[in-house]
Amino acid sequence: MNASQVCSCMLLCFLSASIVGCEKQRVVPPPPPNQVTITACKAEPDERRVHDNDVVPFLATDDNYQVTFLPTTTPSGPTVPVSPNPFVVQKGISIPKTIHGPSNCAGGQGCPYKYSLTRMQGTMPQPPPCADPTIRILP
Numbered sequence: 001m002n003a004s005q006v007c008s009c010m011l012l013c014f015l016s017a018s019i020v021g022c023e024k025q026r027v028v029p030p031p032p033p034n035q036v037t038i039t040a041c042k043a044e045p046d047e048r049r050v051h052d053n054d055v056v057p058f059l060a061t062d063d064n065y066q067v068t069f070l071p072t073t074t075p076s077g078p079t080v081p082v083s084p085n086p087f088v089v090q091k092g093i094s095i096p097k098t099i100h101g102p103s104n105c106a107g108g109q110g111c112p113y114k115y116s117l118t119r120m121q122g123t124m125p126q127p128p129p130c131a132d133p134t135i136r137i138l139p
Contacts, residue, residue, distance in 0.1 A: 032057050038065050038089060041117055041130035049110065049136045050099050056135065057096045060089045064120035068129070069113055077102025081113045081135060088120060101137035110138040 068086035105111040116129035
């Protein structure tokens with residue numbers, strides 16, 4: 001072997017070792033605070049407890065979903081906690097929503113707002129809704 005062949009072999013070995021040695025574990029960051037994850041037509045958690053004007057990110061992992069908050073009769077507050085209502089959550093895209101409710105949710109129970117999840121086919125929701133989880137605004 002001449003000097004150029006030896007140098008080529010050493011360079012190849014060095015590059016191979018550095019590529020293999022540099023493989024790192026992929027670190028998955030924790031979900032954002034208050035996130036609602038939608039998978040298989042189910043929201044996790046089923047009830048998310050937040051305070052007025054908190055941001056709730058909605059993330060769908062397997063399909064596109066329409067989220068529709070059901071009108072409620074809360075004391076001196078909005079009938080639904082988000083605008084616009086309904087809204088679409090596309091697969092893999094986090095949609096942050098500011099949650100707004102009445103400022104006087106009585107007692108420690110807070111004000112519950114139920115919402116439904118409906119799978120989307122293109123731009124059309126496919127009834128019937130498949131879940132009715134809750135956002136509870138705490139005093």
